[in-house]
Amino acid sequence: MKLSREKIKELKEIALICRRDILRMTTLAGSGHPGGSLSCIDILVTLFFAKMRHNPRQPKWEGRDRFFLSKGHSCPALYSVLSRAGYFPVEELNTLRKLNSILQGHPDMLYTPGVEVSSGSLGQGLSIANGVALAAKMDQRDIRVYVMLGDGECQEGMVWEAAMTSAQRKLDHLCGFVDYNRLQIDGWIDDIKSLEPLRLKWESFGWKALIIDGHSFEEIWEGLMEADRTNGKPAICIARTVKGKGVSFMENQAKYHGLALTPEELKRALQELE
């Protein structure tokens, strides 16, 4: 099954709205992580608006597919998608990181409808996704479990402990994404601690590994379809992405990992995202 042209157009429009949300809410908050939010947003939009079975009016519906944001700092992307999907009013985005907000600086399941687990400390999401996938398997519940990992996050040893578990348990209803924008806080991953050869690493850990363009809805969709088709092993889509994608002066700049735009910069950025 291919995505229709209309659907791709719709996803593109939503992603544009979400990019604007991400920049606006982080500038309003005066802090946050816009760079990595912009790099993973197209995948999140595809999951929430095209792929996953979920019901924003019943966030705890048992039959829902699950999405875990292991790279919790990219929560502006998740918050935007959740609000645009209807989990909570879009106006809440203006409260990001403020006292008593439902939108914490890093995701907290006790505060935000639609957030599946609290995260922020890197490395933990895949193990948790495995546990949920195992529980579903035990109960023969037909759900799919998705997890978004950061590329820098793959330097955490726990990711690879978990990767062994997913393969050992043949969790073929689990699909991971690596947001491979090649930048971590302190600079280029290849200068700090390279992940390469990343595809071979995942394959040697027993996974079906694909390399996709993380900003192409067609390729994201094809990755998801390939994951659906994969039997007996988990699948990972290593998504080539651009940190700060969509805003010329933010692209490939490590400094926008954890830096919000100034109001002037925001104005310029929003003009690019018309």
Next chain:
Amino acid sequence: MEMLGTRDVYGKTLVELARENEDIVVLDADLSESTRTKYFAKEFPHRFFNMGVAEQDLIGTAVGLALGGKLPFASSFAIFLAGKGWEQIRQSICIPNLNVKLVATHGGITVGEDGASHHCTEDFALMRVLPNITVICPADGVETEKVIREIVKRRGPAYVRLARVKFPVVLDRNYQFQLGRSFTLRKGKDLTMIATGIMVYHCLRAAEELDKEGISAAVVNMSTLKPIDAPAIVTAARQTGAILTAEEHSVIGGLGSAVAEVVSQNYPAPMKIIGMGDFFGMSGKAEELMEHFGLTFPFIAEAARQLVKRK
């Protein structure tokens, strides 16, 4: 004196509970023989997950199973569970306040010959500082069974510390464990000994010695370290005017600290904290180590004599 292994009781109790409660699943990190989760694994192989030597993944997977509607018990040695898993416990169990039960065996120095790397005299401190979690160290095998049954009934994170060695049984079979409530095993008027784990036994022995000298020591089993039974501690300070604590744990951050937090702020009284000094253990037989590090009843009795003089 009857001896019971707290880990043996844990293993058997898990199996009994699992027969009634289908949600119970168990995870271990390649130590199921030692933690006794092997009993469960044998009877319920499809509900048992051996995660290999990967404690962080053990915690994370348990979290996922809890989110998926299961009631996970995760076990390993205390230092590996509380130590290697600490930040995972904080981020993924305690912050979201999830229903994951952590049961650690091989707490303290009675681990013995394996030495400092395998001893654990830090777990009370590590766990007690985390919001949302309940921390329990049973006094004996009798209490262990009741503790394991009780934490199944209570939603939320729990950490239970058990031991490698068998403990003398100090509690009656009819004893009722109440989470968050201490239990007075012996009344006294000159000082109160508040102890946890194997040290309850040593305090009872010390109290017998002291009794011969005319020193009347109360002995309280403080198996729940968190939430601590503050009212009982204040009452003890008021009634006996001196508090001695005893634990198979560092004197920093454990039961002694928890009791001192209550005593100093509510009813200041002289205190003595018995525990492992600020150093690591070493290899030796369990009983030799207990004596070497000053945790047996003669040391407790001597500390009590000095404490009473300070009143």
